[in-house]
Amino acid sequence: MRLTARWPSIASLAPFIPVIAAWWIVTELQIFPRAFLPGPMEVVRSFGSLVYTGILPEYLQDSMVRLAVGAFWGIALGIPLGILVGLSRRAQTALWPLLLFFQTIGDIAWLPILVIWFGYGLITMTTVIVYTVIFPVVLNTVLGVRSIPIVMHRAALSLGASRTRMLWEVVLPGALPNIVTGLRNGLGYGWRALIATEIIVGTSGIGFLMFDARRAGSVVEIMLGMIILGILWYIVDSWILAPIERATGQRWGLVTR
Amino acid sequence: MKNLSIRNLSKTYFDPYAGTNVTAVHDVSLDVQQGEFVSIVGPSGCGKTTILNMIAGFIPYTGGEILLDGRPVNGPGPDRGVVFQSFALFPWKTVLENVAFGPKMRGVHKAQREKIVHEYLSLAKLTEAAERYPVELSGGMQQRVGVVRALANEPDVLLMDEPFASVDAQTRMTLQEELTRIWEEKRPTVIFITHDVAEAVFLANRVVALSKGRVLEEIAVNLPRPRVWDDLNEDNQFKALTGRVLQLVRSA
Numbered sequence: 001m002r003l004t005a006r007w008p009s010i011a012s013l014a015p016f017i018p019v020i021a022a023w024w025i026v027t028e029l030q031i032f033p034r035a036f037l038p039g040p041m042e043v044v045r046s047f048g049s050l051v052y053t054g055i056l057p058e059y060l061q062d063s064m065v066r067l068a069v070g071a072f073w074g075i076a077l078g079i080p081l082g083i084l085v086g087l088s089r090r091a092q093t094a095l096w097p098l099l100l101f102f103q104t105i106g107d108i109a110w111l112p113i114l115v116i117w118f119g120y121g122l123i124t125m126t127t128v129i130v131y132t133v134i135f136p137v138v139l140n141t142v143l144g145v146r147s148i149p150i151v152m153h154r155a156a157l158s159l160g161a162s163r164t165r166m167l168w169e170v171v172l173p174g175a176l177p178n179i180v181t182g183l184r185n186g187l188g189y190g191w192r193a194l195i196a197t198e199i200i201v202g203t204s205g206i207g208f209l210m211f212d213a214r215r216a217g218s219v220v221e222i223m224l225g226m227i228i229l230g231i232l233w234y235i236v237d238s239w240i241l242a243p244i245e246r247a248t249g250q251r252w253g254l255v256t257r
Numbered sequence: 258m259k260n261l262s263i264r265n266l267s268k269t270y271f272d273p274y275a276g277t278n279v280t281a282v283h284d285v286s287l288d289v290q291q292g293e294f295v296s297i298v299g300p301s302g303c304g305k306t307t308i309l310n311m312i313a314g315f316i317p318y319t320g321g322e323i324l325l326d327g328r329p330v331n332g333p334g335p336d337r338g339v340v341f342q343s344f345a346l347f348p349w350k351t352v353l354e355n356v357a358f359g360p361k362m363r364g365v366h367k368a369q370r371e372k373i374v375h376e377y378l379s380l381a382k383l384t385e386a387a388e389r390y391p392v393e394l395s396g397g398m399q400q401r402v403g404v405v406r407a408l409a410n411e412p413d414v415l416l417m418d419e420p421f422a423s424v425d426a427q428t429r430m431t432l433q434e435e436l437t438r439i440w441e442e443k444r445p446t447v448i449f450i451t452h453d454v455a456e457a458v459f460l461a462n463r464v465v466a467l468s469k470g471r472v473l474e475e476i477a478v479n480l481p482r483p484r485v486w487d488d489l490n491e492d493n494q495f496k497a498l499t500g501r502v503l504q505l506v507r508s509a
């Protein structure tokens with residue numbers, strides 16, 4: 001499996017040019033007061049000063065670590081659970097109702113009780129992210145496992161594969177395209193849940209930066225936070241998820257390009 | 258001697274929607290000697306796939322028994338290799354990895370495995386395509402991989418269910434000629450299922466005519482080998498044999 005990261009090409013940046021231009025024109029025309037809608041240059045300047053003071057790098061790191069820890073556990077628990085439910089009728093009977101029940105509670109709805117249990121720390125935030133990541137991963141893994149044609153299982157068994165080897169050689173790769181879809185959804189939701197959590201219970205991070213800026217009345221920093229969120233997601237998607245997708249499902253012809 | 262012995266085999270499917278039983282295979286008996294190439298031929302729906310799936314151990318049988326080397330068949334296993342109509346190659350493995358799969362699962366050592374795999378790849382003229390993924394191959398090449406993947410595992414019996422049905426006529430003839438060539442070289446025991454009478458006769462030492470789940474007759478094919486279509490197309494013995502089998506299958 002070879003992963004190729006692609007730098008954002010001119011073509012993928014082009015759509016942003018008119019948006020930024022329009023933003024710039026609107027602010028130059030002074031339709032809204034500057035304090036309400038700062039222009040692109042002010043946001044860039046604020047970015048420069050927040051990097052200079054070290055606040056932005058620190059907050060960024062905090063957010064990324066939380067997302068990474070949450071995503072790791074979400075994946076580490078979600079994929080095996082999904083495979084179990086996908087393969088075993090008994091596991092499905094036992095776990096499916098629970099999965100549906102807990103899925104509907106929603107991530108942020110856990111915050112009040114988590115804060116009481118764990119306080120305003122990493123555990124609370126990680127739990128919320130794990131909670132958000134795990135459901136799309138489990139549900140898509142189940143779907144992926146079920147979508148493997150029965151002839152694949154038969155072919156492997158006739159070639160002498162044991163049940164355990166089947167897991168690695170057939171079930172996991174066969175379900176991989178769906179697992180990646182699950183990851184993409186899961187990380188997207190997890191990212192949003194993280195920001196919401198930081199806004200509500202955070203003491204650092206990009207979500208906290210935005211919330212703190214609101215308290216100080218700094219629209220520039222709020223907009224900066226929003227833009228950083230978009231850019232970060234773009235990076236995660238195009239540098240991690242899309243290359244995995246290209247190297248697996250697309251390469252194997254299991255999903256259309 | 259590794260003989261396959263099928264005794265009074267039958268299969269009744271239950272259709273849960275209609276609530277009825279369908280007997281697809283009635284009291285079929287068949288003996289296959291080691292190194293034999295047997296074709297089972299019959300019209301669509303006569304129970305060919307059902308028989309093959311029972312031998313492969315994919316579905317349970319409802320009557321009779323299947324003995325391989327004296328032992329009853331119970332579930333799928335590497336002693337019975339299968340070539341599927343839909344190829345069933347692993348899309349996430351290269352041609353080489355597909356062919357190496359069986360030996361790898363059986364714990365054949367890496368050096369030995371590579372030797373086997375390269376031998377079979379060159380036998381099927383696939384050496385050039387070794388590093389490619391199945392999606393990048395034509396249907397004919399995919400099924401070549403399907404055949405050598407099963408053969409490389411050196412099964413006691415090779416089961417083939419209409420393996421060439423989904424490729425074009427010219428490619429099919431090439432594949433048939435290649436299969437006879439490979440069979441002559443390796444002498445595997447083969448049960449080949451088809452609805453194409455000419456294909457059945459061309460390949461086999463013995464043709465079993467099947468209709469409505471019953472064996473009608475077994476016909477020995479003593480055509481000389483190697484067999485190539487250019488010789489056989491105009492061969493009177495070949496024509497007589499196919500005519501006879503066709504008549505049998507159609508009259509039932």
Ligand SMILES: Nc1ncnc2c1ncn2[C@@H]1O[C@H](COP(=O)(O)OP(=O)(O)OP(=O)(O)O)[C@@H](O)[C@H]1O
Binds near residue numbers: 272299302303304306
């Ligand atoms: N899973 C099943 N449940 C119920 N009936 C079945 C099932 N599989 C096959 N049958 C029936 O058994 C009979 C034999 O089917 P089978 O697939 O073995 O035929 P075949 O000779 O392989 O036909 P074809 O040449 O079209 O592949 C058919 O009447 C079919 O409808």
Ligand SMILES: [Mg+2]
Binds near residue numbers: 305306307
């Ligand atoms: Mg069939």
